[in-house]
Amino acid sequence: MLAAMQAKHYEDAMKAKAEGKPVVWSASIGLQELLETMDLTVVYPENQAAAIGARKAAPELIANAEGRGYSTDLCSYARVNIGYADVGESPAQNIPLPDILFCCDNLCHTVMKWYETLAKELNIPMVHIHAPFVYGDDVPERTVKYMKAEVENAIRQLEEITGKKFDYDKLAEVMHNSNQTAYWWKKAYSLGMKNPSPLSGFDMFNYMAVAVCMRGKKEGAELFKLWHDELAAKAEAGLGPWKEGEEEKYRVLWDGIACWPNLSFTFKTLKKYGINMVVSTYPDIWNLQYDETSLDSLCDVYAKHYANRTIKHSVNTICKHVKDYDLDGIIYHSNRSCKVMDFRTYEVQRQVQERTGVPSVIFDGDQTDPRIFSEAQYETRVQALLEVMAARKEGK
Numbered sequence: 001m002l003a004a005m006q007a008k009h010y011e012d013a014m015k016a017k018a019e020g021k022p023v024v025w026s027a028s029i030g031l032q033e034l035l036e037t038m039d040l041t042v043v044y045p046e047n048q049a050a051a052i053g054a055r056k057a058a059p060e061l062i063a064n065a066e067g068r069g070y071s072t073d074l075c076s077y078a079r080v081n082i083g084y085a086d087v088g089e090s091p092a093q094n095i096p097l098p099d100i101l102f103c104c105d106n107l108c109h110t111v112m113k114w115y116e117t118l119a120k121e122l123n124i125p126m127v128h129i130h131a132p133f134v135y136g137d138d139v140p141e142r143t144v145k146y147m148k149a150e151v152e153n154a155i156r157q158l159e160e161i162t163g164k165k166f167d168y169d170k171l172a173e174v175m176h177n178s179n180q181t182a183y184w185w186k187k188a189y190s191l192g193m194k195n196p197s198p199l200s201g202f203d204m205f206n207y208m209a210v211a212v213c214m215r216g217k218k219e220g221a222e223l224f225k226l227w228h229d230e231l232a233a234k235a236e237a238g239l240g241p242w243k244e245g246e247e248e249k250y251r252v253l254w255d256g257i258a259c260w261p262n263l264s265f266t267f268k269t270l271k272k273y274g275i276n277m278v279v280s281t282y283p284d285i286w287n288l289q290y291d292e293t294s295l296d297s298l299c300d301v302y303a304k305h306y307a308n309r310t311i312k313h314s315v316n317t318i319c320k321h322v323k324d325y326d327l328d329g330i331i332y333h334s335n336r337s338c339k340v341m342d343f344r345t346y347e348v349q350r351q352v353q354e355r356t357g358v359p360s361v362i363f364d365g366d367q368t369d370p371r372i373f374s375e376a377q378y379e380t381r382v383q384a385l386l387e388v389m390a391a392r393k394e395g396k
């Protein structure tokens with residue numbers, strides 16, 4: 001179902017473009033509710049870049065962007081996508097070229113500059129929602145007010161560009177569907193708290209395509225409910241993540257984005273040692289649940305998205321996961337691409353270690369640029385973690 005839904009999502013987008021309908025490229029945690037309400041065809045370049053990375057076709061698009069002067073230090077999702085916008089074709093995953101760009105910088109400021117660049121190169125309009133950084137535990141009222149004004153302005157821009165009126169009744173329906181998708185997404189992956197966990201966190205990475213691309217659609221909620229029911233039945237029967245005889249010996253958290261080109265190696269190396277990734281800070285980001293009758297609540301939730309918050313928030317989140325998921329260890333992906341997440345990794349690791357005592361390792365990698373990741377380094381770090389986790393278990 002997952003594969004079929006993904007394929008249909010991209011086929012529909014290509015068809016819409018061929019029929020002359022406007023296509024939007026949106027940041028993955030943009031307020032898709034507005035686009036869905038306007039009945040626009042939306043594709044997500046980050047998701048496409050991840051798919052291209054997983055199918056090992058990123059290097060030629062990266063080479064195109066770097067060849068045209070974009071720095072290797074730029075996020076590789078941006079480099080893959082900027083390369084794609086120039087070439088317009090990838091054997092790994094095609095998407096139609098955009099007519100509108102839509103982004104919210106709750107994710108990072110890279111995405112804003114990346115979309116500005118595309119708007120200039122492709123000469124198309126860009127709608128941008130600014131989300132002020134959240135420094136405290138809660139989103140201040142003034143931030144919600146400010147973001148609401150940004151959202152209203154974005155709605156006006158979309159109306160102007162498309163020549164269509166925004167329908168607030170349809171928005172209510174879309175917010176309901178999005179809430180349901182987030183609810184079942186969270187409920188399903190939270191079953192990783194069971195011991196043994198009926199899921200491997202790498203399943204979450206696979207299902208993320210739907211969490212990103214089909215948040216506002218009923219089908220997203222239906223798929224996650226089905227996945228939840230299947231996992232719940234496994235948990236009820238006491239089944240672990242893998243086949244019979246393959247025991248979950250250690251439970252870990254994965255911090256950061258997956259290494260899409262190395263998904264199989266990173267998964268198999270953990271599995272070989274009986275290590276199951278039961279939770280990750282990354283898929284958790286798409287747990288965007290709000291009061292579906294309130295635009296204020298929508299703004300509040302988008303503003304307090306994980307990447308738009310402090311080190312303290314990251315530390316608190318991970319410490320809570322350590323307890324809730326009964327973790328033996330943590331693996332931090334020092335992702336060369338994602339400065340917003342990775343500049344803070346070493347400090348987050350230090351504080352989590354201090355508060356929980358749970359051992360951890362950091363490895364170097366990248367979400368789509370295969371040049372950064374080393375299989376040998378990854379496995380050595382995993383082995384080091386394994387030794388400490390084993391010693392702690394014996395000590396217990």
Ligand code: SF4
Pocket residue numbers: 046075076077078107108109110111307337338339340341
């Ligand atoms: S991976 Fe990081 S830098 Fe790249 S778009 Fe996502 S949040 Fe921004």
